[in-house]
Every structure is written in structure tokens, then in C-alpha cells.
Amino acid sequence: MLISIVIPCFNEEEMIPIFFQEMEKIRVKHHYNFEYIFVNDGSTDASLEKMRDLANHYDFVRFLSFSRNFGKEAALYAGLKHTTGDLITVMDVDLQDPPELLPDMVTIIQSPEIDCVGTRRSTRKGEPVIRSFFSKKFYSIINRISDTEMVDGARDFRLMTRQMVDAILELSEYNRFSKGIFSWVGFNTHYLAYENVERVAGETSWSFWKLLGYSIDGIVNFSDTPLNLAAFTGLFSCLLSAIALIFIIIRALIFGDPTSGWPSLVVIILFVGGLQLLSLGIIGKYIGKIFLETKKRPIFIIRETEKDKNKPK
Known part of the structure; x- marks a missing residue:
């Protein structure tokens, strides 16, 4: 044999x-x-x-x-x-x-x-503490969001x-x-x-950053949960904005239209913009994988x- x-x-x-x-x-x-x-x-x-x-x-x-x-x-x-x-x-x-x-x-x-x-x-005796921590977290996350089970420490x-x-x-x-x-x-x-x-x-x-990138690739390759997360984040942001809009209208009808509040407006804009960039980054990661596959290299x-x-x- x-x-x-x-x-x-x-x-x-x-x-x-x-x-x-x-x-x-x-x-x-x-x-x-x-x-x-x-x-x-x-x-x-x-x-x-x-x-x-x-x-x-x-x-x-x-x-x-x-x-x-x-x-x-x-x-x-x-x-x-x-x-x-x-x-x-x-x-x-x-x-x-x-x-x-x-x-x-x-x-x-x-x-x-x-x-x-x-x-x-x-x-994981002898392995850096930070690396051990993130390795365990990776297996915990991937087994929650993927249908493919991966054994911790395999x-x-x-x-x-x-x-x-x-x-x-x-x-x-x-x-x-x-x-x-x-x-x-x-x-x-x-x-x-x-x-x-x-x-x-x-x-x-294998540096820490290479292992981190490798872990992200593993999640992207075996789960579409990040895409679902991006979609739910967008939906939550829209609902939150609608609730805030109703609150602003009611407040203006009762107490008038105050001119104060621009700092909070800037914070909200930055928050929503950050969510959009995060969602685009997640989608872009999947599109990048598709792009490499279609090249047939x-x-x-x-x-x-x-x-x-x-x-x-």
C-alpha cells in the first residue's frame, strides 16, 4: 500500500x-x-x-x-x-x-x-495569546454562520x-x-x-495579519451571512431613520422648529455613511471573489x- x-x-x-x-x-x-x-x-x-x-x-x-x-x-x-x-x-x-x-x-x-x-x-501551549484567542473566536463564528462544520484546532x-x-x-x-x-x-x-x-x-x-486575512477568506468562502448582515443593517438603518423622521415632525408640530441640533445631524450622517461603506466593503469582497473565479486563471x-x-x- x-x-x-x-x-x-x-x-x-x-x-x-x-x-x-x-x-x-x-x-x-x-x-x-x-x-x-x-x-x-x-x-x-x-x-x-x-x-x-x-x-x-x-x-x-x-x-x-x-x-x-x-x-x-x-x-x-x-x-x-x-x-x-x-x-x-x-x-x-x-x-x-x-x-x-x-x-x-x-x-x-x-x-x-x-x-x-x-x-x-x-x-495551544506555546502559541501567542492573541493568536489563540482569535483562532478560537474564528471557529466559534464560522460554525455559527456556516453549514459546513469545522473542528476547533483541526x-x-x-x-x-x-x-x-x-x-x-x-x-x-x-x-x-x-x-x-x-x-x-x-x-x-x-x-x-x-x-x-x-x-x-x-x-x-504566517503573521497575525496573514492569518486574519485567511480567516476572513474562510468566512467569505463558506458563508453568505456577511451579505445578510449587510442587508439587515441597511434595513435597520432605514427603520431607524423613519422613526427619527416621525419624531422630528411631531416635535416640530408641538414645540416649533428649533435651529439647534446640527452636531447630532453630523453624527447621524457619519454613522449612516459608515454603515454604507461597511456594506459596500462586504459586497465588494464577494464580488472580488467572483471576479477571480470568472478569470479562470x-x-x-x-x-x-x-x-x-x-x-x-
């Missing part, structure tokens, strides 16, 4: 050899048949050279190198698309996805009732059957949010919990693979 391992990489020259050594311990100990697929997502360091070196020494190591940085979502999709294994797993090269969980995952997925074995962090690290991966590959949308896609396609998933593991070496390329462009022998070594 062949197990394909998809490993997205962006500036991970330090971690690639360490990750490979740790995974080889698992392969040798349990006599697994591995197929490594490293995806170089436009790295500017020596990540590609590390991949070339491994591919030259081991027939079961493959790599895809993008023409530029397309993002982790594109790297995941490209890696899954080029797998040939019976079972497929996605892992981060930083070893925050513990390789020692893989044997248990392989055992569990042997059950005919299980199509996927996912992993989730039971704790990682991309999961072992899937070929049937499930084929279903994922049928979703060739440009705007991708893999955590949502993994859940949307369905299939029976069993989750393994583990304590948070910090990076072994190198630095993460490729999700990724491959510059080099392990089969390109003429590339510089």
Missing part, C-alpha cells in the same frame, strides 16, 4: 532535511511504502536545492517547484493532484504535525467505516483515502480554503487529539519537477 505525503514548503531549507530524517524513521520502523511530494511554493532560499538533492538520492522523493509564490492553498492542491498513493496525507514540514501519529492514523483508517483520520490540537495534517482525495480534486475553485473543503466533501472523519508542538527550526511565514504554475533533468543542480 502506497502512502503519498504532500509537504508544502516556503523558505524551509533548514527543516526539509530534518523532516525527511524523522519521516524515514517512521517508514523504516513500520515498513511503509512512502511517496514524498515536496511542493516549493516560490521559496527564495535553498529549499529547492534541498528538494533536488533528496530527489537525486531517493526514487520515492518527488518535488514540484512553482514559478512564483502562489500560497499554501495552491501548494496543497498541486500536491494532492500529483499523488498516486492509496492513502494520502498532508503534513507541514516544520514538524508541528507529529510524524509519530502516522502509524496510529494508518491503523485507524483500515476500518471500512473511516475515510479520513484528521488531527486536532487539544492545547490541522491540515490528515490521512485520507484515494476516494476522498479524488472528491477534493473535483473542487477546482480558485479561492480555496482547505479546512472548509475537507469538511464540505463529507466522508467519515475520525480525529486524533494531541498537544501543540512548536517548530523545531526556522521561522513561520490556473491555481498554480509549475516551473520544475524532479523529472526535469536539465535544470541546474
Whole structure:
């Protein structure tokens, strides 16, 4: 049974050899048949050279190198698309996805009732407090406003059957949010919990703002609640304005038409204008997603693979 391992990489020259050594311990100990697929997502360091070196020494190591940085979502999709294994797993090269969980995952997925074995962090020890807070809030919000359930703390690290991966590959949308896609396609998933593991070496390329933008994309991709919120906000603003207008007319009939009150008028104008801009921003976000989809641009462009022998070594 062949197990394909998809490993997205962006500036991970330090971690690639360490990750490979740790995974080889698992392969040798349990006599697994591995197929490594490293995806170089436009790295500017020596990540590609590390991949070339491994591919030259081991027939079961493959790599895809993008023409530029397309993002982790594109790297995941490209890696899954080029797998040939019976079972497929996605892992981060930083070893925050513990390789020692893989044997248990392989055992569990042997059950005919299980199509996927996912992993989730039971704790966020070592993670910045602000990031942990917003991560929990994201899962709380997305599960309230979306029909697609996402497990709090779930990682991309999961072992899937070929049937499930084929279903994922049928979703060739440009705007991708893999955590949502993994859940949307369905299939029976069993989750393994583990304590948070910090990076072994190198630095993460995910800043707080990148994660925040990624979260917003996830909400937009799997829920139309923000659009409904914009509509209800507009309706509420109209009703409030109508009530205020009736109040002003009644007050003028009873007490006359005072000239005071322009500060409150300015505040009301700014408030309504802000609501309009907020609603336009929400609508614009969805229109932008539609615009990118209609262009039909490729999700990724491959510059080099392990089969390109003429590339510089």
C-alpha cells in the first residue's frame, strides 16, 4: 500500500532535511511504502536545492517547484493532484504535525467505516495569546454562520483515502480554503487529539495579519451571512431613520422648529455613511471573489519537477 505525503514548503531549507530524517524513521520502523511530494511554493532560499538533492538520492522523493509564490492553498492542491498513493496525507514540514501519529492514523483508517483520520490540537501551549484567542473566536463564528462544520484546532495534517482525495480534486475553485473543503466533501472523519508542538527550526511565514486575512477568506468562502448582515443593517438603518423622521415632525408640530441640533445631524450622517461603506466593503469582497473565479486563471504554475533533468543542480 502506497502512502503519498504532500509537504508544502516556503523558505524551509533548514527543516526539509530534518523532516525527511524523522519521516524515514517512521517508514523504516513500520515498513511503509512512502511517496514524498515536496511542493516549493516560490521559496527564495535553498529549499529547492534541498528538494533536488533528496530527489537525486531517493526514487520515492518527488518535488514540484512553482514559478512564483502562489500560497499554501495552491501548494496543497498541486500536491494532492500529483499523488498516486492509496492513502494520502498532508503534513507541514516544520514538524508541528507529529510524524509519530502516522502509524496510529494508518491503523485507524483500515476500518471500512473511516475515510479520513484528521488531527486536532487539544492545547495551544506555546502559541501567542492573541493568536489563540482569535483562532478560537474564528471557529466559534464560522460554525455559527456556516453549514459546513469545522473542528476547533483541526490541522491540515490528515490521512485520507484515494476516494476522498479524488472528491477534493473535483473542487477546482480558485479561492480555496482547505479546512472548509475537507469538511464540505463529507466522508467519515475520525480525529486524533494531541498537544501543540512548536517548530523545531526556522521561522513561520504566517503573521497575525496573514492569518486574519485567511480567516476572513474562510468566512467569505463558506458563508453568505456577511451579505445578510449587510442587508439587515441597511434595513435597520432605514427603520431607524423613519422613526427619527416621525419624531422630528411631531416635535416640530408641538414645540416649533428649533435651529439647534446640527452636531447630532453630523453624527447621524457619519454613522449612516459608515454603515454604507461597511456594506459596500462586504459586497465588494464577494464580488472580488467572483471576479477571480470568472478569470479562470490556473491555481498554480509549475516551473520544475524532479523529472526535469536539465535544470541546474
